[in-house]
Amino acid sequence: MDQTLEVFVTVVEKGNFTRAAEELLMTQPAVSQYIQALERSVGTRLLERTNKYVRLNKAGEIVYHHAKDILGLYTRMNTLVDDLMHRAGGHLSIGSSYTFGEYMLPHVIAYMREHYPLIRPSITIGNTTEVGEMILRHEADVGIVEGDYQHEMLHIEAFAExxxxxxxxxxxxxxxxxxxxxxxxxxxxxxxxxxxxxxxxxxxxxxxxxxxxxxxxxxxxxxxxxxxxxxxxxxxxxxxxxxxxxxxxxxxxxxxxxxxxxxxRQFSWITQKTPYHTKVVEVFLELLHQQRGFPTYV
CATH class of the missing domain: 3.40.190.290 (D-Maltodextrin-Binding Protein; domain 2)
Known part of the structure; x- marks a missing residue:
């Protein structure tokens, strides 16, 4: 993994060099050297610096957005390769619309935790539009939305009525x-x-x-x-x-x-358009299609 990008993203998200250095277990001068090297590489300054804060400029916003994607893809690549050798386990980030997320998903997660205890789920609830944006920004592995949701950049598949x-x-x-x-x-x-x-x-x-x-x-x-x-x-x-x-x-x-x-109406799952999913995502999608753990109507 390109450590320069990791350092840059950490500086942006922590808001200053000192906190980034503590997070990365580095010295502050080492963090500064990484940022300077990245700025030399792209040919322009990326951060506005004062004694109180560090902020992205326009070029920095572009680099930050793509750096997040690159780091996310690198992590995903390693997870997929690791999956070949191990049982399904690890972190699963789920974005869900309110109805499914609040009234059905807890039952599915309880079933999954019982049968796949190595999977560690985290859930973010939002409306259908917000969940779609989460997937586009690589902030969740899989999303669950309601109704006739369409987006040309995402894979969408209905699994329940x-x-x-x-x-x-x-x-x-x-x-x-x-x-x-x-x-x-x-x-x-x-x-x-x-x-x-x-x-x-x-x-x-x-x-x-x-x-x-x-x-x-x-x-x-x-x-x-x-x-x-x-x-x-x-x-x-x-x-x-x-x-x-x-x-x-x-x-x-x-x-x-x-x-x-x-x-x-339909409940549908959405992911990035890719032929590859981690084992934890595959397990979760299979539970949805089989409707394992779903509550029943009164």
């Missing part, structure tokens, strides 16, 4: 119903997720399909907050059946099937 239903407050005028026309809910306050969310996209498709234009929309960035708000009588919402399992068991929310059938 989700059912979405309308949730309304319990002990209200809808308690006697199991199904409802979406048009009947047009005057309700609809509580929706933020733009970029797969759940928000599914809700907007539902409105478009039935030509419904709700008079009132309230936007929240948390599925849990949406559920609490519906329980409190603030409005109605469209959520995954997996996301409301506990509320249905406790009887705190009432489920309605919109226009006689749940809204269907």
């Amino acid at each position: 989700d059912e979405m239903v309308v949730m309304v407050p319990r002990n209200g005028r809808y308690d006697h119903l199991q199904e409802i026309s979406v048009q009947e809910l047009a005057n309700e306050t609809w509580i929706v997720r933020e733009a970029g969310s797969g759940t928000r996209a599914a809700t907007e498709r539902l409105f478009s399909q039935y030509q419904v234009h709700p008079a009132h929309l309230v936007e929240f960035g948390s599925t849990q907050l949406i559920k609490e708000s519906v329980e409190a009588g603030l409005g109605v919402t469209l959520l995954s059946r997996w996301a409301v399992r506990k509320e249905m068991q406790l009887g705190t929310l009432h489920m309605l099937v919109p226009n006689g059938k749940p809204v269907a």
